[in-house]
Amino acid sequence: MSYCLNPRCPKPENSDVVKFCLTCGSKLLLKERYRAIQPIGQGGFGRTFLAVDEDKPSKPRCVIKQFYPQAQGTNTVQKAVELFTQEAVQLDELGKHPQIPELLAYFTQDDRQYLVQEFIDGKNLAQELVEQGAFNEVQIRQLLNDLLTVLKFCHARQVIHRDIKPENIILRASDAKLVLVDFGASKSATNTALNRTGTSIGSPEYVAPEQIRGRAIFASDIYSLGATCIRLLTERSPFDSYDINNDAWIWQQYLKTPVSNELSRILNKMLESIPIRRYQTADEVLNDLQKSPVAPTPAISAKPVTISPSTPQPAGNSKSHSQIDRELEEMKTQFLGGVKPQKNKINPPTSTSQSTSKSIIDDELEELKAKYLGNNNTPNQ
Template identity: 50%
Template structure:
């Protein structure tokens, strides 16, 4: 079918091939290209519609957003037009990112403004909550791991979303399901994807979260300060946004409110204790539900009323998550050891990191001298130690100094040497850095290399020619060092998989195997 976008049309449904509305006479095709099929929703200043692009052979699906303000006069309408144009600008600035719908077009037709975006198949978290009920702690961890890198990306591009809430987060479904009611158009195919967006969609893992609706997003690079009109969803707004001001930490507050709403399925404002000025969300958990202290502490800090008491950036949240997960894993290993016999328990405790090797022990199967690496690490000369790590790797593998190494080369690295290098990094960083730590982070994100890079603070591209993107201090994210500057080859990004495999081979109990298959 075709759907008329004239807001005043009383019978907007039309046959599929119709060019003009049979009721009001309005033109059905936008730009003689985009055919609206059915309404998807409305809210704020816009209405959204499922549509197809008739210019392309497979007639791929897309989404049309129409500016719709009942009264087209006064400051209210002027503000709506400004926000609509701003959404297009924000989407254009953000460019192509898999977890943000791609902007396909922005135009005016018959004195109405439109945006056209790539269609993302899936449900919003608000719909998922309604159908499936309260989220488990595991699903909240997954939400944080999925969405924080998106916020990190937009904040790095000087954009604040200002409307983080379950209705603006879609869980992508790689097997498309058409919206209810779309079966009325015989030519509609769930497999239709706009070619311009195809590469982005294909790079998006199934069930990943996508952030939508940048209609109220604000640019930090704007010549005017981030103050003025109160915009967003009040129940998810931080105090400063209610006063017309926003900072990157404002999005983090809204993310925290989103998490506690999904955990409890209770309206957000019902959980705020006005008398004591704090979120009493634990009081609304389903009876018998227990949330771990590590997640509770992270949510509590996201929800702090004072900006100064809140996480200041996505990086800080990711570091807190990494620290809590690694601490939990090490604690779990130690806890299991308590159930063993005294002799076995002592052995397990001494080998929690590298069971067959003492951390910091200097030994080599082929006579490599690790004294310099030890001394640099002991003095916290992290950059020089990172450079020395490349040098000793070359020596241990019989390669010329400075030669880039392939991930496959690591299979030839003697276990003694791997454990010596890793043990020195673990010992002198108090288990903040080292390959064991990196593998634990890698496994905690399901062996997803992109997510791993986000966690440890590495760029997604391979920066082998410069140390400019690295931090050489203890405030660097957990697992940030040693770096990957030594990695070369076409499949450089598989180095983490190779390290995980080799570490598991050399020390089977040192890392918990999650999605990593030893060779």
Template identity: 55%
Template sequence: MKLCPNIGCLYSHNPQTTQVCLKCGEQLLLNHRYHLWRQVGHGGFGITFLAVDEQFPSQPKCIIKQFNFPASSGRNSYQAMKLFRQEAMRLDELQHPQIPKLLGYFEQENRLYLVQEWIPGQTLKEELQENGVFNEQKIQQILKELLPVLQFIHDLQIIHRDIKPANIIRSSAQGQLILIDFGVAKHITATALLQTGTTVGSPEYIAPEQTRGKAIPASDLYSLGVTCIHLLTDISPFDLFDVTCDRWVWRDYLLPGNTISPKLGTILDKLLQNATSQRYKSATEVLQALNFCYHIVPQKSVNKLHSEVGVDYHRLRDLLATKQWHLADEETWVLMCQAISKPTGSYLFMSDIAKLPCEDLQIIDQLWIKYSQGHFGFSVQKQIYESLECDYVRFCSAVGWHLYNANSPPQWQFFFQNSSPLGHLPSRIWAGGTQWWRHIDAVAQRLTNC
């Protein structure tokens, strides 16, 4: 049976040999080669069909997207038509194994049509409906597979703008995830970054700045984060955000037994930040954080709580064991001063860090790592810092530290919670000197030398 392409008809019972719709008289063969088989999607910018290409004897299947806005839609119609034509030009550049190929583009009966490769398989939305909520391992794999694809399109100055479970297909042939429906993809230009444009995307998944028509690459990362928490809970993203507290509460909706580690939770929380300054800046940065989390610093056993220079670490151990992060952070400063025989509360300079006895630095580090389950510690900070090519600005963004001008005193604001970003603690409250921001260099170097 053939489906009528007339958006006002869509009669689906036309016999295979019929050339015009029996109901409305519309031509059934598009561009002299394609006939529509069934509708597979419908959105604000058009309808998506599974079609058959009659030009080839094998009559292969393909995806055809029909774009049709009534003349009365005015400016919105113009903007949508502009986006669609733009997609047709840009999609040809997206040569990637996890993006459907563009097969053709044509106009017929005052409608625009885009022809793309058909990917047999299930969308993540369908997987969720069939198999239930996803676990941490599946979410981790989704991120690892899709982040490189997002980095690829962002490097080409393209924003997808509609990341959601229904637009991610698991190919039944290769098993890999395919990112589909670039129907609202937008070419990034200097103007686009500065001016408000057309708001497109699925309301449940789009970033706050995208609702104002100012989509940026980090907007796709936000939508990917929302996709993940929806797959983890099978709850509408609208219900996962508590407007009274202005925060995501997705953890409250996890099913018993479907626990998420603090490592992955921290990454998802950062993807979901409303402020773009607090969100990951690139897909590569997220991938680095993900790779680091699952190749975490090994937890070493702490064999002694007294060092050879006479420092007693029992109180630090007890504070960390009871998750009293703020008091443990202050105690860390006290113990570092004791280890190099400086008065309690003295600021430590880079030269002081170089004098820290290896044994004391290692005991402090191992205690933080052990009782935070690898979430906090100097070694954790060292790995993050080095993974970001020793860029202090990016490091601060990754661990959730505020930045200050070089001429400003080292005043700070930290969060002493289990949900704080990976590597957020110990803090830098002890760092002094005219170049106090270089403290992470000194700590990393001392750990290497030890």
């Protein structure tokens, strides 16, 4: 199918063999190569479509973003233009990272701005949460290790994402890597930009307090990632995991599976409302994660049984004669040379002193056996 990109087209669906919309006559191919096939999202600044690249033999899928602001007012529209252009610039730089979509094209057609980016095949974490249920500690640690390296890459290039949430993190089907998408709200963190109050952007549930006031910093992304983890662990909105009256996070009360004290401490530090008390860099969080790995479950192994003739055996837990004979034989073997004789092996003749020692040991072991069996009047069946 071909989908017409004219926002006012009453019937945008077309067959995939035509080049112009049969309803409104608009050109269906962007730059003579990118064909939209279905809408996949719409926000305040534009619309998003799944598309194919007709210029390549394999016709790989891609994503078209069309600038189409819904808000009114000169200042608002100007800000929308600025953000859309900025997203293209950011993707052009950041798309070199394997966990950020690559920018394929940025252009204007029919007086509308477009950007085309790599398609990430997979489900976002909000969808994963609905289908798979709450995440556990191992999954959250994997998520943090995966995404903190992406944030480190972005922050090193002076980019603050400003909209980290489950919907903007895709679990890529091909390699199970997490991909950070939607840089439409991202901000360049130059010194002048950081010292200037900007626009409050982002999803309120996940936004750090300073970002709400238009003063986003690198640590604001760390806060949003922490709030994302709380959402995935509890299946609740971060709003519902915070006690406003006592100014305290209470997410631990709503956990589906318990987490370690170490992970709780790390998440709470990511979620500090006062920025200076929060982790300042992705590296700081990664270092604490590495210092407190998940403790492996200890292997269950049977303890060796030792016979103590002076200690009576508990009732109902007595041993059979054959078991006692085997254990005494092992003790005898250890006394006589430390190696258990093997079957079908010819042993050299022993000296007289060895025979005498063997006789003494036999007598002592028989006494132990007699003492032990004296505590057990009824032999096992």
